[in-house]
Structure formats: C-alpha cells, structure tokens
C-alpha cells in the first residue's frame with residue numbers, strides 16, 4: 001500500500017478550487033440523499049469480504065477472469081435481493097463497486113432478458129418465467145446476431161416454422177451463416193435465450209419475431225438435444241464474458257414460447273399482427289437509451305485518472321534550473337484533457353435526458369400510443385452512436401496523456417477503453433445508426449416542406465437559415481447554440497437537396513439515397529452534436545446550485561461547445577456563417593476557457609465521486625501517491641513470484657550453449 005498522506009500538489013489543487021465539488025456531486029446524482037445512498041451501497045460492496053478477497057483481474061488468465069467475474073456477480077445478485085435493493089440505478093452502484101471493471105457473465109440476463117420478458121411477454125408468460133428468472137433457475141440472454149448478419153436484421157436466417165398439428169415451432173439455423181454468433185453469455189453461462197427468428201406459418205414468412213428457447217438442462221447444464229453451443233474465443237475486451245455461438249437443428253418449442261404480447265400465432269397457425277410495426281425492436285431501444293450515460297461514466301473515470309495524474313506528474317523544468325512543471329500546467333495537456341472532461345459531462349447530461357425520454361415514451365407506447373416511437377428510435381440511435389464515438393476517442397486521448405504509464409493496466413485506462421469501444425458496434429453499428437437518424441431527419445424535412453408541424457427537438461429547422469452569426473468577442477451561449485442549429489439545418493438541407501436533385505434527374509429514391517450516405521451521416525452527426533450542446537446548456541442553466549459551482553460548470557459547457565466548433569470548423573464556415581474575426585473570437589475563447597478551468601480541474605473530477613476501490617487505478621488515486629502504487633503493482637506481478645523463471649533454464653540456457661558452441665573458432669572451420 002502507498003503511504004505518505006495526500007500528495008502535496010493534489011492537496012493544493014483541492015484548496016485552490018473556486019467551488020465545492022460536493023455541490024456538483026449532488027447535482028450529478030440528483031440530490032444529497034441519493035449521494036448518501038450511493039455511497040452507502042458502494043461501501044457495503046467494497047467492505048464485503050467476498051469481493052475484497054478476489055485477486056485483481058489484470059493478473060488472471062481468461063478462464064480465471066470469467067470464473068472470478070461470475071462468482072462476484074452471482075454473490076452481488078444474491079446480496080442485492082437480500083438487501084432489498086430494487087431501483088435499477090442502486091443495483092448498478094452496488095454491482096459496480098462489487099466487481100469494478102469486470103463485465104458480468106449474467107449481465108444480459110439482467111439488462112436485456114428480464115426487461116424483454118417484462119415488456120414483450122403476455123401476463124401468463126410473465127407469471128411463468130419471471131419467478132424462475134429472479135431465482136436464477138432460468139438464466140438468459142438475447143440471441144439475435146448471426147454469423148452472417150448483425151446489422152440487417154430483416155436478413156436473419158434462423159427460422160421458426162409453426163407446426164399446427166403438434167402446436168409447436170421448429171427452430172432451425174439452416175446454414176453456416178445462420179448460426180447465432182456474438183450474444184453475450186450464450187456460450188457457457190446461460191440456460192435460456194430469446195431467439196430472434198423468421199416466423200413462418202401457413203407457408204408464409206412474417207419477418208423476425210421473438211421466441212423463448214431453453215438451451216441447457218436446468219439441472220445438469222448440458223446442452224439440450226439439437227443444440228450446439230460454445231464460446232467464440234478471446235476478443236479485444238470483454239475477456240471475462242462468454243460471447244457465444246449456437247447452432248439449432250430442428251429444435252421444437254411449444255407455441256406458448258413465442259412472445260405474444262403484441263404479435264400472435266393462434267393454435268391453427270393464423271398470424272395476428274398489432275398496429276405498430278417495429279414493436280419487436282424495443283429491447284434494442286432500451287439498451288441504446290442507456291448507453292449514453294454508461295459511456296459518459298466510462299469517460300468520466302478516464303478523466304479522473306488522467307487529470308489527477310497530470311496534477312501529480314512533474315516533467316521538464318520551465319526555466320533552466322527551475323522547478324519541473326506539473327504536466328497539467330501545459331496548455332497542450334489542458335487542450336487534451338479539458339475537452340475530454342467537458343465531453344464526459346455533456347454525455348452524462350445527454351444520457352440523463354435520453355433515459356427520462358425513454359421512460360416517458362415507453363409509458364405512452366404501453367398505453368397504445370405509438371406516435372412518439374420514431375422520435376424515440378431516432379434520438380436513442382443517434383445519441384448512442386454520437387456518444388460512443390466521442391467518448392471512446394476521448395478515453396484514448398486520456399490514456400495517451402498519461403504517457404508511458406497510461407499503457408500499463410496499472411493506470412486502469414486500457415481496460416476502460418476496451419470495454420467501452422464495443423459500444424460503437426453493439427446495439428446497432430454506429431454508422432448504421434446515424435443513417436437511421438438521417439432517415440428520420442429527411443422525413444422531417446419533407447414534412448416541413450409540406451407545412452406540417454415538427455416535433456419540438458427538430459423545430460429549429462422551421463427557422464430560415466440566417467446568413468450571419470451573432471457571435472461577438474464575448475462568446476455567448478445563445479450564439480453558440482444558434483451556430484450548431486445553423487450547421488445542422490444547413491447540412492440537412494444540403495443532403496436533402498442532393499437527393500432531391502438526383503431524383504429529379506431520373507434516379508430512383510433508393511439510388512439517390514445510396515449515392516448520398518456520406519453527406520447524410522454529416523447531417524445526422526451535426527444534428528446529434530447540436531442536440532447535445534443545446535441540452536447541456538439547458539441543464540446547466542436549470543441546475544439548482546450555488547453561483548460558483550454553476551460558473552465552474554458553465555465554463556465546461558462553453559468549452560464543449562467552443563471546442564466542437566473548432567474541431568468541425570469547416571462545417572461552420574463553409575457558407576460564410578462565421579467570419580474570420582468571429583473564428584478568432586472562438587479560438588481565443590477556447591484558450592481563455594482552458595485557463596479558467598485549470599484551477600478547478602481536480603475538483604471537477606472529484607465531483608464524479610468514484611472511490612479508489614472502484615477506479616482501481618494507480619494513477620487516479622485520490623491521495624495521488626502514484627509512484628508507490630506503481631511500484632506495488634509491479635511487485636505483485638505473478639512473473640515476480642520466482643526470482644529466476646523456469647523458462648530461463650528451458651530456453652535461454654540451451655540457446656546460449658548452442659550459440660556459444662557455434663561461435664567456437666573450431667566450430668566455424
């Protein structure tokens with residue numbers, strides 16, 4: 001363990017902050033009572049001997065990582081029930097502290113399997129399945145993706161053919177590319193899964209539907225007849241999870257195993273469809289809606305590590321013979337880290353909006369009002385894609401800003417990165433999601449041209465495009481937001497005009513669309529960026545906190561907006577909306593904001609309120625004793641258990657002896 005109290009530089013940083021980080025913590029977690037409860041639950045987990053005793057994941061091989069993660073998550077599952085924790089966010093706090101940076105092998109059971117039963121099953125199915133799920137007799141996952149198709153789900157090849165005589169569905173993966181491939185925890189952990197398959201009844205294919213399939217015996221855990229299951233092998237991250245493959249050879253399941261809350265197959269094979277078209281896709285929307293907050297949290301952890309470390313790390317004397325500077329004092333270091341910090345806050349705010357919007361909209365959908373489904377789909381797809389792209393890039397910036405030590409697992413950042421980056425791929429590959437946003441925006445644009453009313457978050461399109469920005473030397477939030485609205489509107493119009501022009505000159509709408517997908521993704525990205533900026537300003541303005549805290553928070557918000565203009569400058573100036581002078585104001589504002597944020601940098605990351613036990617980083621420690629921690633980490637490497645390794649005698653010695661013999665003058669003759 002490191003000793004020596006809090007590092008002097010870090011202590012000074014906390015003293016010089018202009019605001020009380022606890023105020024911001026209270027805002028982030030929605031009030032002091034919730035913060036107390038969060039800390040209480042985290043401490044319960046941190047103090048639990050089962051979690052405390054386990055070795056650090058970084059020193060384990062894959063099988064050990066899987067077994068440790070499973071053991072911890074099962075213990076957490078049991079403790080959560082014993083403690084009567086029911087709120088999803090409270091379960092999350094407990095789990096995160098119980099197994100930090102260890103992905104749960106029963107994660108999809110909790111995040112997709114149970115919620116899908118709750119939302120898509122009939123009352124009778126819920127009565128049958130949910131108690132078994134809660135007692136873990138049934139452990140399930142979501143099996144949609146196949147070897148040949150992940151994105152284009154209408155092209156899935158698994159079939160569910162109804163047999164009206166036996167009143168059963170026959171599930172089959174008729175060719176190699178049809179096998180289920182990738183579903184989390186499918187390989188070894190689960191004994192049930194939700195299968196997405198083409199429903200065929202009375203000789204007709206009705207598209208993909210959801211079925212409950214038991215994959216393994218509930219006592220012996222052996223795969224059931226006709227089912228081949230396995231782990232897909234090591235990946236870039238998620239080492240501790242058994243993403244799996246599954247082959248089905250005419251596996252029969254009862255008719256009642258089709259999810260029938262919305263879509264039904266009657267005993268005689270008649271297919272009954274509800275008014276809504278994409279209700280089967282709602283499980284994906286749930287997870288997409290949660291990803292923006294989740295990825296914002298990943299980035300916030302990377303920022304804590306990189307910013308605390310940059311306050312402790314001293315490198316290079318600024319004037320000859322003088323003291324070496326804290327690397328955080330270099331403007332270039334601030335330019336790496338403060339936009340990353342601003343991005344994490346921006347995404348936490350966007351995630352908060354998204355999740356609240358999800359809850360509101362799904363409540364309406366459940367009452368039969370499907371009117372807001374397209375908006376929910378577009379926003380959840382867009383924010384998921386935008387946030388995962390921005391945050392994973394920023395995590396990597398944080399890692400590199402820690403120099404060499406950032407490359408070690410001792411920093412904690414490499415693991416954060418490899419577990420965050422699949423967010424760009426799963427739950428809808430990001431480019432594909434952006435094109436879904438573009439599809440929605442093009443529809444809105446057409447509706448606007450027809451004089452129809454638009455939903456509130458695309459209302460800005462109704463304003464005519466200003467030709468000049470209102471930006472002055474004092475860079476005002478209002479002018480920043482308007483610049484983002486202008487950029488989004490202009491790019492939406494440009495993409496729509498390009499498509500329209502092609503159609504007018506004889507192309508089919510599909511052809512025109514396919515020839516313009518790059519400008520369409522520019523438009524969708526600009527829309528998402530605008531949404532995040534606007535939402536961030538609104539949330540900071542509405543936040544109930546003292547003036548100093550709000551000022552510190554506002555500086556971050558402005559930095560997020562200003563930095564976005566600079567990194568996408570071409571799109572803001574292409575039509576002359578911002579002139580040279582205005583661009584200079586924005587560039588100067590960026591430098592001023594870096595200086596303004598500098599004294600508050602450590603307090604702004606302290607506000608995320610992550611205990612050391614969760615961060616698991618030698619560089620991000622609250623006390624800043626990084627060097628002792630790095631030494632302790634090195635000492636604990638299993639390679640150091642023996643002073644001289646067997647491999648020295650097995651490999652080095654024989655080769656040395658051979659080379660020595662070869663190099664004898666006699667041998668060369």
Ligand SMILES: CC(C)(COP(=O)(O)OP(=O)(O)OC[C@H]1O[C@@H](n2cnc3c(N)ncnc32)[C@H](O)[C@@H]1OP(=O)(O)O)[C@@H](O)C(=O)NCCC(=O)NCCSC(=O)CCCC(=O)O
Pocket residue numbers: 142144145150151152153154184278281282284285287373374377425426427428429432436439
């Ligand atoms: C890309 C699309 C959206 C295309 O679907 P499609 O039916 O071919 O749609 P289209 O013809 O382009 O559009 C038809 C229409 O369907 C709408 N739509 C599409 N998706 C939704 C939705 N979720 N909610 C509401 N509406 C939706 C579209 O907006 C279109 O509407 P429109 O015709 O324009 O009115 C779809 O195939 C898709 O969602 N693909 C991504 C697959 C995916 O997300 N897989 C996730 C697997 S589970 C997973 O990864 C878990 C990982 C978790 C972990 O490990 O933690």
Ligand SMILES: Cc1cc2nc3c(=O)[nH]c(=O)nc-3n(C[C@H](O)[C@H](O)[C@H](O)COP(=O)(O)OP(=O)(O)OC[C@H]3O[C@@H](n4cnc5c(N)ncnc54)[C@H](O)[C@@H]3O)c2cc1C
Pocket residue numbers: 108141142143144145148149150151152181182183184238243422425426427428429430431432435
């Ligand atoms: C860690 C992890 C966990 C996962 N867990 C699950 C799970 O639990 N359950 C499950 O069912 N699946 C799971 N998946 C699978 C995941 O959902 C898919 O990988 C994802 O939906 C992307 O599909 P794909 O792999 O087919 O990519 P592809 O669609 O093959 O993408 C390849 C490239 O093609 C491009 N592309 C594809 N279609 C288009 C298009 N129409 N227009 C333009 N470009 C296009 C993409 O942008 C991308 O650049 C998981 C994946 C990972 C990595």
